[in-house]
Amino acid sequence: xxxxxxxxxxxxxxxxxxxxxxxxxxxxxxxxxxxxxxxxxxxxxxxxxxxxxxxxxxxxxxxxxxxxxxxxxxxxxxxxxxxxxxxxxxxxxxxxxxxxxxxxxxxxxxxxxxxxxxxxxxxxxxxxxxxxxxxxxxxxxxxxxxxxxxxxxxxxxxxxxxxxxxxxxxxxxxxxxxxxxxxxxxxxxxxxxxxxxxxxxxxxxxxxxxxxxxxxxxxxxxxxxxxxxxxxxxxxxxxxxxxxxxxxxxxxxxxxxxxxxxxxxxxxxxxxxxxxxxxxx
Numbered sequence: 001x002x003x004x005x006x007x008x009x010x011x012x013x014x015x016x017x018x019x020x021x022x023x024x025x026x027x028x029x030x031x032x033x034x035x036x037x038x039x040x041x042x043x044x045x046x047x048x049x050x051x052x053x054x055x056x057x058x059x060x061x062x063x064x065x066x067x068x069x070x071x072x073x074x075x076x077x078x079x080x081x082x083x084x085x086x087x088x089x090x091x092x093x094x095x096x097x098x099x100x101x102x103x104x105x106x107x108x109x110x111x112x113x114x115x116x117x118x119x120x121x122x123x124x125x126x127x128x129x130x131x132x133x134x135x136x137x138x139x140x141x142x143x144x145x146x147x148x149x150x151x152x153x154x155x156x157x158x159x160x161x162x163x164x165x166x167x168x169x170x171x172x173x174x175x176x177x178x179x180x181x182x183x184x185x186x187x188x189x190x191x192x193x194x195x196x197x198x199x200x201x202x203x204x205x206x207x208x209x210x211x212x213x214x215x216x217x218x219x220x221x222x223x224x225x226x227x228x229x230x231x232x233x234x235x236x237x238x239x240x241x242x243x244x245x246x247x248x249x250x251x252x253x254x255x256x257x258x259x260x261x262x263x264x265x266x267x268x269x270x271x272x273x274x275x276x277x278x279x280x281x
Contacts, residue, residue: 032256039249046245061250065237071251073226074233079258080143081229082211084151086089089207090200093158098188100159101166102174108187112163118156126153134221146221146229150214154207161203164257165196201266212255230255 038046040057049055065071099105100112130149131140139145169192177187181237193200211229218232225236 018232032260035249035256039099039246039253041085041246043246058246061246062254064244064247064256066253069224069237069247069251070233071237071254074228074230074237075225075226075254076144077233078212078230081147081150082208083153084147085211086204088147088151089154089158090203090233093155093203094193094196094200095188096155097159097162098166098184098192101169102192103184103189112159115159119160123153124216127217129221130217141222141224141227143227146218146227149217149221150211153217154203154210158203161199162196165199166192169195181239205262205266209259211257222250231249 037052037054039061041049041054041061042056042058045054045056066075091128096115100108130152133142134145134149137145139148173195174187177191182190213231214229215231215235218229222228222232225233228236234251234255237248
């Protein structure tokens with residue numbers, strides 16, 4: 001059975017596309033593989049062993065990074081900051097977005113445009129007023145000060161994303177909930193939030209990555225090593241261990257694993273949340 005020229009063109013086009021995508025995938029995954037590989041080697045074999053899989057796997061590097069490198073403290077701090085900040089952003093941003101979308105009050109549009117305009121301000125541009133404010137509130141070098149600042153960083157984009165979903169929520173759903181005796185807060189909780197699940201997933205993913213990978217603001221606000229998150233602590237950790245590359249790679253691997261896990265668990269919501277809008281009602 002012969003093939004016509006359109007089938008041949010379709011085959012070669014798909015083949016070239018898959019080769020390109022495979023190349024991009026390998027180029028993205030290989031550094032992660034190399035980092036994990038290096039974390040399982042010793043200080044001498046890391047420069048001499050050319051095998052893709054090390055002959056002797058040295059898991060002790062992770063123990064050294066976790067204990068002597070104070071990595072356990074940094075990891076727990078980042079976990080606390082991420083959970084606290086993401087929870088705060090989800091609650092505040094969803095309430096604000098619901099108010100901007102479904103309620104009528106004086107100055108609503110002007111206030112919303114202020115939040116949108118804040119997206120154009122780069123993060124370093126807000127360091128001086130944030131530091132001055134935290135200093136006056138005596139929140140410099142405290143967990144609460146850092147958490148409040150990070151919530152402030154993620155609010156604008158989160159409100160914009162959630163408002164887009166709430167705008168497309170069917171008025172019939174809101175009216176039905178009101179007939180059932182729900183007030184505005186109950187409509188937000190029982191109707192709006194479940195329908196905005198894709199957008200909430202994007203907000204959670206985006207802000208989790210943002211908090212977990214944040215370094216500059218932590219450098220400005222935190223000097224106590226017991227309060228430092230992973231990325232800030234990693235630079236302190238890099239000082240005494242900058243020659244011990246396997247231990248450093250073990251620390252980097254432990255830093256990357258939670259981010260990769262969050263992305264893999266919630267990846268199906270990313271495209272849906274960013275591109276589909278709220279197809280509800």
